[in-house]
Amino acid sequence: YISDALVKVRGEGFLDYRTRELPTWCPGCGYFGIAHALLQVVGALGLRNEEMCVVSGIGCAGRFPIFMKVYGFHTLHGRAVPISSGVKLASPELTVFAIGGDGDILGIGGGHLPHIARKNIDVTLFLFDNSIYGLTKGQSSPTTPMGNATGSHPRGNPDTPLNPVALALSYGASFVARGFAGDVDGMKSIMHQAINHKGFSFLHLVSPCVTFDKENYTWKRLSELVMPLPHTHATDDHEAALRLARDERIMTGVFYQDSLRPSYIDHLEAQRQG
Numbered sequence: 001y002i003s004d005a006l007v008k009v010r011g012e013g014f015l016d017y018r019t020r021e022l023p024t025w026c027p028g029c030g031y032f033g034i035a036h037a038l039l040q041v042v043g044a045l046g047l048r049n050e051e052m053c054v055v056s057g058i059g060c061a062g063r064f065p066i067f068m069k070v071y072g073f074h075t076l077h078g079r080a081v082p083i084s085s086g087v088k089l090a091s092p093e094l095t096v097f098a099i100g101g102d103g104d105i106l107g108i109g110g111g112h113l114p115h116i117a118r119k120n121i122d123v124t125l126f127l128f129d130n131s132i133y134g135l136t137k138g139q140s141s142p143t144t145p146m147g148n149a150t151g152s153h154p155r156g157n158p159d160t161p162l163n164p165v166a167l168a169l170s171y172g173a174s175f176v177a178r179g180f181a182g183d184v185d186g187m188k189s190i191m192h193q194a195i196n197h198k199g200f201s202f203l204h205l206v207s208p209c210v211t212f213d214k215e216n217y218t219w220k221r222l223s224e225l226v227m228p229l230p231h232t233h234a235t236d237d238h239e240a241a242l243r244l245a246r247d248e249r250i251m252t253g254v255f256y257q258d259s260l261r262p263s264y265i266d267h268l269e270a271q272r273q274g
């Protein structure tokens with residue numbers, strides 16, 4: 001039972017991307033769906049094990065490199081972004097993934113996000129957002145809604161939450177998308193596009209923490225709130241993307257993509273040649 005989604009992955013022939021480690025995630029955690037989608041996408045893209053590197057910080061999401069048989073780096077709290085940037089610059093031939101939760105990426109490591117975005121470093125960032133600190137047993141995180149009772153704020157969280165998609169757009173990320181852990185096909189589609197995008201890709205993946213969040217990102221509530229972006233949305237329209245990011249409904253799909261902007265490595269290459 002512990003590795004539901006990953007056992008399924010084995011059945012589909014993706015064992016080669018999996019280490020023998022079983023996840024310690026709680027039964028019913030949304031992270032199984034995210035893992036399942038990612039393993040299928042790298043398989044569909046035909047990426048070989050030695051062509052990928054997964055870098056994570058600390059948290060339930062941070063355990064990810066232990067499960068994937070590729071180059072991996074389980075780093076310090078909040079440091080997946082700068083270390084994945086370094087990996088990409090040192091080894092541009094690698095496909096590099098940065099993985100972390102809402103506390104890790106937006107709280108402890110929040111200061112790194114604007115810089116990978118403005119530099120347009122070719123890393124795909126997977127933000128596993130369950131709006132709570134799961135590993136440390138349910139404290140308010142940067143995405144916990146104001147007023148929700150948590151382990152650290154039993155009378156209600158007094159802080160205004162961050163909006164991850166609006167933040168990434170404002171910081172200048174050249175690819176911004178949102179997925180829902182309960183919609184594996186939808187996640188596969190945005191992951192595929194994000195990995196193929198040349199430049200920094202930001203994936204906001206909303207996912208229930210079934211153990212510590214009984215109010216916000218529950219399976220029931222997310223199933224009601226999540227909806228696809230309007231099919232008329234043009235992904236080169238930055239202002240429309242920001243407006244849709246602020247909508248209280250949780251829209252999924254690609255908010256924004258700038259395919260023409262050179263990546264950081266393209267800039268360095270042009271300078272080297274010039």
Ligand code: SF4
Binds near residue numbers: 028029208211212
């Ligand atoms: Fe998932 Fe929450 Fe359990 Fe962590 S504590 S594994 S986020 S359900």
Ligand code: MG
Binds near residue numbers: 128129132133
């Ligand atoms: Mg979290």
